[in-house]
Structure formats: structure tokens, C-alpha cells
Amino acid sequence: MSNRLSECYDVSGWWPAGSEWEVMVGAILVQQTTWESVEKVLGSLKERGAMEVGAMASLPLEELQEVVRPAGFYRQKASRIKGLAIYIVQAHASDPRQLLEGDEDDRRKELLAQPGIGEETADAILLFAGRRPRFIAAAYVRRLLDRLGILSSEDYGEVQRFMEAELPRDAELYVQLYALMVHHARTVCRSRPRCQACSLRDRCRFTEIVGRTDFR
């Protein structure tokens, strides 16, 4: 399948991760911060050989906090990551993939029951680690849809249902479109002070592209 979005920005290599567990850790780390900060933390975790569920579950909290610090909210994030590791060790035989297999709605509820995993983080894990077709209705996505005059809603579930109703239920398409929307909002709009997605003025190419080819 081809659409014109893919011809505008290259988002291949989005959310690079060596494992399901790395996606889960990254999904918690990236909350309210930049991917650049997350990369630092993931890098130090790998250096310490802690990028594995069992190792993470037994890593002293104080040590984990120091590693997580650059990503902000480090006390919360460290506890939540360690808590998730312990949960997977105890409830899923140390296999993160068990959290992604089987009934999708059940797995989502299970993820949502974990401290630190809200709707967006749960969907990021399901989509990027499990390749389940859950569209991530992130703040950037909601803002962009609003500014484009496509849908104005702050309700996560409503925006998600809208996107999933508009698009084929295809995980790879969701990955690409989500990455493009966030990339656009973060990078392209930032370099265009009057881009519609950011300032409600002027037009940028993204407006026409999304309106014409990726929505019915």
C-alpha cells in the first residue's frame, strides 16, 4: 500500500527496539519527554546488562533511579519500570511476550492495570511491541486533527475510535501514520512558525496530504 505521506518524510526506524521488553521500558520512559533522553537511558541500561526482565526486576531501585534520571520523573518511572518487570517475572514466567499474546482487549486491560501504564502507553506497547492495530491517540494526534478541522476532541477513546473507523485495521499503517503525525508536529512544524498544525495560520504540505490521501 502506498500513500503520499510516506513520500514526504522518512519515518523508517521509528521506535527502534531490540525486544518487546525494550519497547515496554521505552514506552514508560518516553512519557512527557523526548526520545533523545530515552535513548540515553536505554543505552546505560544496556551497558549494565539490565535490558532484560529478570535483571531489571532485581536491579536496586536507587541504581535504577540514577539511570532513569535524564528522562525526568525518575522516581516514578524507575518504580513503575521495576514494578512491571517484577509483575512479568511473577505472572508471566519472565516472558514479556505473554503480555501481548491472545485476546487483544484482555491484554490491554492487563496493561492498563499496571501502575504507570495509561491508555496511550498501553496502545504504544500493543502497537510497537505486539504489532496489534491500535491507533495511538496521542496529544499530538488530537491537536493535529483539531487544527486540520478533521475532529475536535480531547477524549482519547473517541479520537482512537475515529481513526480506527477511518483507516483500515492495519498495524503497519498505524505505525507509519502515527510516526508521521508526531514527527511532523515535533520537527516540521517547529521549523515553520506558521504551520497550521501549530499556530492555526498558513498552510503546510501536511494539511493537504492528510486531508486528501489518508482520510476518507
Place this chain on the structure above:
DNA sequence: ACCCAGGTGGCCC
């Protein structure tokens, strides 16, 4: 010195 960043959870009404 601000403002923002790929949210979540707790508390209040």
C-alpha cells in the same frame, strides 16, 4: 526566565 516535551495518577467536585 520562561516554555515545552511521543502521560499518568491522585484528589476534588
Place this chain on the structure above:
DNA sequence: GGGCCACATGGG
């Protein structure tokens, strides 16, 4: 269900 707030570091 909404509105407000703490959580925290790092870069523009």
C-alpha cells in the same frame, strides 16, 4: 465525567 495538580530533567 471533568478540572487541577504533582511528578523532574533537559533543550530551545
